Amino acid sequence: MATHKAFTQEWLDAWKQKIAGSQEYKEIAKEWEGSVGLICNADPSKNIPNPVYLFTDYWHGDVRDFLVCDETKVQTAKFIMTGDYARWKQVAKKELDATKALMQGKLKLKGDLTYVVRNVKTINKVIDLLTEVQTVWPDDV
Amino acid sequence: MAYDDSLSFVYFGPTKIIFGSGSSTGELESEMSALGCSRAVVVTDQGIIKAGLSEKIIKTLGEKCVGVFSDVPQDTGIDVVNRGAAFAREKGADIIISIGGGSVIDTAKCICILLTEGGSLANYEGIQLLTRPQTPHIVIPTTAGTGSEVTWIAVVYDKDKGQKILIVESYNAPRAAILDPQLTLGLPPLLTASTGMDAMTHAIEAMTSMQREPIADAMALHAIRLLSDYLPVCIKDGGNIRARGQVQMAATMAGWAFGNAMVGLVHAMAHSIGAVARVPHGVSCGIMLPYCMDYNIGDGEPETIAIYAAIAQALGVSKRDDEPGSAAMAAVQEIFDLLRKIGHPLKLSELGVTEEDIIKAADLSIADGAIVNNIRYVTGKDEVLEIYRRAL
Numbered sequence: 001m002a003t004h005k006a007f008t009q010e011w012l013d014a015w016k017q018k019i020a021g022s023q024e025y026k027e028i029a030k031e032w033e034g035s036v037g038l039i040c041n042a043d044p045s046k047n048i049p050n051p052v053y054l055f056t057d058y059w060h061g062d063v064r065d066f067l068v069c070d071e072t073k074v075q076t077a078k079f080i081m082t083g084d085y086a087r088w089k090q091v092a093k094k095e096l097d098a099t100k101a102l103m104q105g106k107l108k109l110k111g112d113l114t115y116v117v118r119n120v121k122t123i124n125k126v127i128d129l130l131t132e133v134q135t136v137w138p139d140d141v
Numbered sequence: 142m143a144y145d146d147s148l149s150f151v152y153f154g155p156t157k158i159i160f161g162s163g164s165s166t167g168e169l170e171s172e173m174s175a176l177g178c179s180r181a182v183v184v185t186d187q188g189i190i191k192a193g194l195s196e197k198i199i200k201t202l203g204e205k206c207v208g209v210f211s212d213v214p215q216d217t218g219i220d221v222v223n224r225g226a227a228f229a230r231e232k233g234a235d236i237i238i239s240i241g242g243g244s245v246i247d248t249a250k251c252i253c254i255l256l257t258e259g260g261s262l263a264n265y266e267g268i269q270l271l272t273r274p275q276t277p278h279i280v281i282p283t284t285a286g287t288g289s290e291v292t293w294i295a296v297v298y299d300k301d302k303g304q305k306i307l308i309v310e311s312y313n314a315p316r317a318a319i320l321d322p323q324l325t326l327g328l329p330p331l332l333t334a335s336t337g338m339d340a341m342t343h344a345i346e347a348m349t350s351m352q353r354e355p356i357a358d359a360m361a362l363h364a365i366r367l368l369s370d371y372l373p374v375c376i377k378d379g380g381n382i383r384a385r386g387q388v389q390m391a392a393t394m395a396g397w398a399f400g401n402a403m404v405g406l407v408h409a410m411a412h413s414i415g416a417v418a419r420v421p422h423g424v425s426c427g428i429m430l431p432y433c434m435d436y437n438i439g440d441g442e443p444e445t446i447a448i449y450a451a452i453a454q455a456l457g458v459s460k461r462d463d464e465p466g467s468a469a470m471a472a473v474q475e476i477f478d479l480l481r482k483i484g485h486p487l488k489l490s491e492l493g494v495t496e497e498d499i500i501k502a503a504d505l506s507i508a509d510g511a512i513v514n515n516i517r518y519v520t521g522k523d524e525v526l527e528i529y530r531r532a533l
Binding site: 096099100102103104105106107108109110111112113114117118120 | 149150151153266267268269270304305306307309311352403508509510512513
């Protein structure tokens with residue numbers, strides 16, 4: 001199976017493909033509307049010299065744009081989640097539950113919290129599918 | 142009731158508590174000074190003013206009170222917050238003092254954000270978006286139930302969106318809460334009972350949340366003990382300041398418990414029936430609590446049963462060595478008995494709720510954020526509807 005460097009366009013494409021191919025996701029996410037911006041704060045000690053901005057867009061079980069982008073684009077997302085690299089890595093590897101990370105202030109969320117919490121199954125499924133992408137993390141290189 | 146190896150939690154409870162009869166007048170000035178503040182705007186509502194609860198406090202502040210904003214309705218909104226912030230800014234406030242219940246306290250929390258950050262409140266919808274401490278806020282609660290004096294969550298209605306928005310900011314936790322039981326002496330019996338059951342629900346649901354943790358559990362268990370012992374005394378003798386104080390402390394501890402561990406199915410169902418049939422929050426929590434406990438125990442999970450057995454001990458209806466299953470069921474029975482003892486409604490139909498209402502509410506409940514924290518996984522709306530039917 002191909003491996004992909006985290007936070008690259010290829011990695012996002014592989015993640016998008018996993019989501020798009022999941023019938024279970026389509027069913028779980030049929031109510032979800034809107035884009036999610038992900039911001040990973042810079043951490044030069046972990047080989048993240050600058051902040052990383054990702055734009056991911058979901059619509060009633062379908063997936064639309066998945067882009068490595070700039071700050072301006074990420075700010076257009078309906079929800080924006082921000083966190084340090086170490087937190088994102090923990091979430092992506094399912095070592096840290098995303099809802100718990102939000103509640104404990106380990107990740108920040110801009111947007112309607114209640115919407116996110118009531119669609120937590122969608123979020124968990126998206127993360128489950130990310131764990132299926134063979135990822136090379138910047139600090140593991 | 143042990144915790145598994147994967148336990149990982151953050152406990153947060155930065156609010157200083159000043160408790161004592163007469164503390165709302167006796168301690169306020171020194172707390173304000175300790176925070177380096179000298180220009181307070183008091184946020185309250187017309188009901189509090191009419192009841193005469195704020196008069197002495199404002200008088201005590203003298204010139205340190207630069208204004209009173211009393212235009213807070215029962216369910217606050219962004220427009221109210223904007224008006225309050227403009228008023229406080231105009232008066233040059235360097236601290237906000239809220240005197241009241243949940244709506245007043247939430248309004249004050251949001252005013253603090255606008256005073257420090259400016260802009261529109263809608264920009265702060267979400268979790269932990271702030272990066273610095275906000276305008277100091279001292280809370281003086283006049284009810285004993287919501288726990289808002291120690292939580293960092295504010296709920297306000299956004300007219301443009303047609304929904305309530307949540308602002309969760311640890312930088313905006315009140316700096317101090319002054320708990321003066323004298324301020325709760327005038328609460329009528331039904332309000333005492335329903336706010337008390339709101340606190341009891343916070344405590345029990347915090348313990349049966351997927352995010353439960355040991356410090357929140359400790360707070361919750363002691364809150365349950367105090368509420369169980371003293372809520373009936375408050376109903377019987379509303380002027381009993383000792384009992385009022387115990388219940389007030391319990392509500393604050395339950396606030397810390399659920400502020401950290403969250404709430405579950407009871408709140409999901411209470412929010413929903415409140416939205417559909419306008420049942421007051423505390424009352425709907427009280428009615429739904431034993432039915433949801435029974436539902437959770439029905440799962441048969443040993444861990445769940447052990448938690449309810451510990452709750453039974455705190456309620457005083459079980460001993461440490463009792464068989465856990467029987468103890469858990471004794472806890473449910475005791476909540477029913479407590480409701481009867483304090484004259485709390487037992488059925489939703491007493492509030493005029495109909496079958497049609499509960500069908501609508503079951504739909505809403507399943508989409509309520511609180512349900513995801515419930516210790517028993519709720520599989521669908523039919524399960525919720527069945528619980529509502531039992532409580533109807």
